[in-house]
Amino acid sequence: MKILLVEDDPLHRSYLREAVNAALPECHAIFEADNGIVGERMARDHKSAHIIMDLQMQTRNGIEAARTIWKERPDTRILFWSNYSDEAYVRGVARIVPDGAAFGYVLKSASEERLKLALRSIFIEAQCVIDREVRGMQQKSLGQAKGVNxxxxxxxxxxxxxxxxxxxxxxxxxxxxxxxxxxxxxxxxxxxxxxxxxxxxxxxxxxxxxxxxxxxxxxxxxxxxxxxxxxxxxxxxxx
Amino acid sequence: MKILLVEDDPLHRSYLREAVNAALPECHAIFEADNGIVGERMARDHKSAHIIMDLQMQTRNGIEAARTIWKERPDTRILFWSNYSDEAYVRGVARIVPDGAAFGYVLKSASEERLKLALRSIFIEAQCVIDREVRGMQQKSLGQAKGVNxxxxxxxxxxxxxxxxxxxxxxxxxxxxxxxxxxxxxxxxxxxxxxxxxxxxxxxxxxxxxxxxxxxxxxxxxxxxxxxxxxxxxxxxxx
DNA sequence: AGAAATGATGCGGGATCACGCAAGACGAAC
DNA sequence: GTTCGTCTTGCGTGATCCCGCATCATTTCT
Structure with a gap:
């Protein structure tokens, strides 16, 4: 299994690298990109099926990148790893995820344990994993109660x-x-x-x-x- | 010398801790706060004279915190350490820094070397250190050419x-x-x-x-x- | 099928906004 | 002291906005 990391911040990137190594021994290659553009290109070149993607990056944000990646190969599994659970991001992600694709949304504030669990769930079990806090946001988006349709x-x-x-x-x-x-x-x-x-x-x-x-x-x-x-x-x- | 770190991301916090240890052997105590509120309180309790402050934090942002800290003791030296050089932030900081106070503004994207240099300049030499990129922003703010006064x-x-x-x-x-x-x-x-x-x-x-x-x-x-x-x-x- | 709810559209009016024109106030330059 | 530039303020006008009232069409419920 190969995994592609798309993340701006070198600190977070190396943290991710370690988490992947610890949680996914079946992963034998990790590629890294430090912005969305490079991320798209590497995903294409390596035909990446497993991606961890930061949402806010300076040159090209994660949603854009994920959209073009999913357009080319809709069965790619993407774990979004973000600082925030802004409704704008949640909506943005929800809007672009293809039917049946496995994806995840984990906050950077989550514990290492939770991140590792999410890694296994998505990349091994092909399950969708969505952080509790994000989930709450999502409900609010869909249900109209107080939310904006x-x-x-x-x-x-x-x-x-x-x-x-x-x-x-x-x-x-x-x-x-x-x-x-x-x-x-x-x-x-x-x-x-x-x-x-x-x-x-x-x-x-x-x-x-x-x-x-x-x-x-x-x-x-x-x-x-x-x-x-x-x-x-x-x-x-x-x- | 004691140093107070106010930063919400644990990763960045530990990175800072190491940088401080490496760059400032004369520092014998590091305190940490993971949001602005706690940061203010700790600054008061410890009468901190040397602070490294993140700008964007969820519960209380760095500018607010710095303002109240500087209000109580204007000679505190604060190094702002931020992901962005948004004009809004630069203006925000410029607005609150007391006359003659030593402060710094370093981007998280700066090299470790640059961070260490800034640490010594500010906390030892009491110089102001402002990241080149931020500096550019500042000029643009002050000069009215194309900028908003x-x-x-x-x-x-x-x-x-x-x-x-x-x-x-x-x-x-x-x-x-x-x-x-x-x-x-x-x-x-x-x-x-x-x-x-x-x-x-x-x-x-x-x-x-x-x-x-x-x-x-x-x-x-x-x-x-x-x-x-x-x-x-x-x-x-x-x- | 009939009733009720939801959404799109037209009309009209009062308030707000964008902005030209021009007069007075004040400081800087000569 | 005069002149120039910048800033403030008033008046007036046409465009835009906010929104009540009312008419259809489509959906949904019963």
């Missing part, structure tokens, strides 16, 4: 990118009014409203405020926004 | 938090029109404008777009926004 999430991204209602309507093939409807759903879900109804001074610009609270609730984050921006500029060009 | 930065924060023009005016003691003036300066600096002047469809909501590009340029980030939000809610209560 896909439609609302989509429009959240659009306003976070700074689009006007009209542009969103064009992009999503909706009428102007529908866009505004969805915006109101979103505002409600995020608990955003013009405070101090007493006077006439709405303190918050709802649109901007919604983005702010989404950001603070980690519904969106830097990497997610960057990805969305890339999609947007693509759309802008063809339109 | 303090006034623009301030209003950027305000719209990122989701305030209305009126609320900003109240908070900053300005007229409505002045706020809008500053907004326009900001838009210009960020290169934000209604694309496609041909038709009449402004694709971007300038206010939201400005926040988006600022975010993508790392003028603002999660920690910074959270800090500002805390200040904001304080102001909202007393007003």
């Amino acid at each position: 896909d439609i609302e999430y989509e429009i959240l991204i659009d306003i976070a990118l700074g689009l006007t209602d009209r542009a969103i309507a064009a992009r999503r093939n909706l009428s102007l009014r529908s866009v505004q409807n969805r915006l109101q759903q979103l505002y409600e879900k995020l608990g955003v409203y013009q405070t101090s109804q007493d006077g006439h001074d709405g303190r918050f610009n709802l649109r901007a405020r919604a983005v702010a609270v989404a950001f603070m609730r980690k519904l969106i984050n830097y990497n997610g926004l960057e990805r969305s921006e890339a999609e947007l500029s693509e759309w802008l060009n063809t339109n | 303090d006034i623009e930065y301030e209003i950027l924060i305000d719209i990122a938090l989701g305030l209305t023009d009126r609320a900003i005016a109240a908070r900053r003691n300005l007229s409505l029109r002045s706020v809008q003036n500053r907004l326009q300066q900001l838009y210009e600096k960020l290169g934000v404008y209604q694309t496609s002047q041909d038709g009449h469809d402004g694709r971007f909501n300038l206010r939201a777009r400005a926040v988006a590009v600022a975010f993508m340029r790392k003028l603002i980030n999660y920690n910074g926004l959270e800090r500002s939000e805390a200040e904001l809610s304080e102001w909202l209560n007393t007003n």
Whole structure:
């Protein structure tokens, strides 16, 4: 068995290397990449079937890399190893995992024991392993209770990118009014409203405020926004 | 000499410990804290004069912690050790460092050699050491060439938090029109404008777009926004 | 099948925003 | 002292946003 490590931080990389050696004696070769681009290339060259992937890397993040890898060979098993359980990351991963693929999501704060267990579960048993904390996040994403559903999430991204209602309507093939409807759903879900109804001074610009609270609730984050921006500029060009 | 490490990742913490041992034989005691709260407390209890501080930690970030520590004893020497050189962080640090205090800013990606050198320079020689990359960022912040100055930065924060023009005016003691003036300066600096002047469809909501590009340029980030939000809610209560 | 829920769309109005124009305030340069 | 540049503020306008009210269409429940 060969394993490919894609991880920025040399410290974490060597920690992973040791964990793999300890937990997977059947692994006889470890390859390492220190960013997403190299990771993709090595995965292709070595036809890697077992990958451990960091999510936030400077040059190319783990979600992008995983997507292209899975596009080429959907049965690749990938263990995501991340510092955070931001909803934005969880959504990002959930969006790209192919049907039936084995993958895992373990936090860097997990104990060594848990990491080793996850390694065996995924790479030997082909089971999906998802950290408890991440799991909680996932439930919240899917169930709508207090969570933001896909439609609302989509429009959240659009306003976070700074689009006007009209542009969103064009992009999503909706009428102007529908866009505004969805915006109101979103505002409600995020608990955003013009405070101090007493006077006439709405303190918050709802649109901007919604983005702010989404950001603070980690519904969106830097990497997610960057990805969305890339999609947007693509759309802008063809339109 | 005693040194206090404030860092949430155990891996990085032990790496630091070894680096300190290797570079500073005159250090006879190392204390460790795994978040900002504990860090503040330990700094107080041990009257720490030499601290190595991570910037992004979950429970309380390094800037907050450093601020309260410096408030109590401004001659404390603090080496910030961070993954990123986001302008938001650099600004955050610059804002709180007391006059004449010795401090440093070293990236985690720096070589071990560089870290050790910085350790000696700061803790022995009381010099300020700032990573080259960070330095570049700092210049850009201060010089206004293409960079955003303090006034623009301030209003950027305000719209990122989701305030209305009126609320900003109240908070900053300005007229409505002045706020809008500053907004326009900001838009210009960020290169934000209604694309496609041909038709009449402004694709971007300038206010939201400005926040988006600022975010993508790392003028603002999660920690910074959270800090500002805390200040904001304080102001909202007393007003 | 009929009823109820959900979502898309149109109309309209009040509030906010973006921004040109212009007048006064203040300090720096000459 | 005059002139210039920068900053603040007011007024006004057109575009955009927020959102209540109302009409269909599609789904879902009974």
